[in-house]
Amino acid sequence: MAVVKADLAACQGYANCVVAADDTFDIDDDGIxxxxxxxxxxxxxxxVEEAARSCPVSALVVVDDGEAE
Structure with a gap:
């Protein structure tokens, strides 16, 4: 199984990820x-990997479960 990791400090709220995988990503009221x-x-x-790659600031990554640390 894969794991999604987000760099919340890098996120600028473009929401490309939400468009590509709205069952996995959302944007909060602060645009994160x-x-x-x-x-x-x-x-x-x-x-989901394609959705992560669509992030203009590379705030998302999908890794194998063992690499999630």
Missing amino acids: VVLLKGRIPESDRAR
């Missing part, structure tokens, strides 16, 4: 990404 789920099933991994 919210992870709706941290663990991503392999069946959703490619879609």
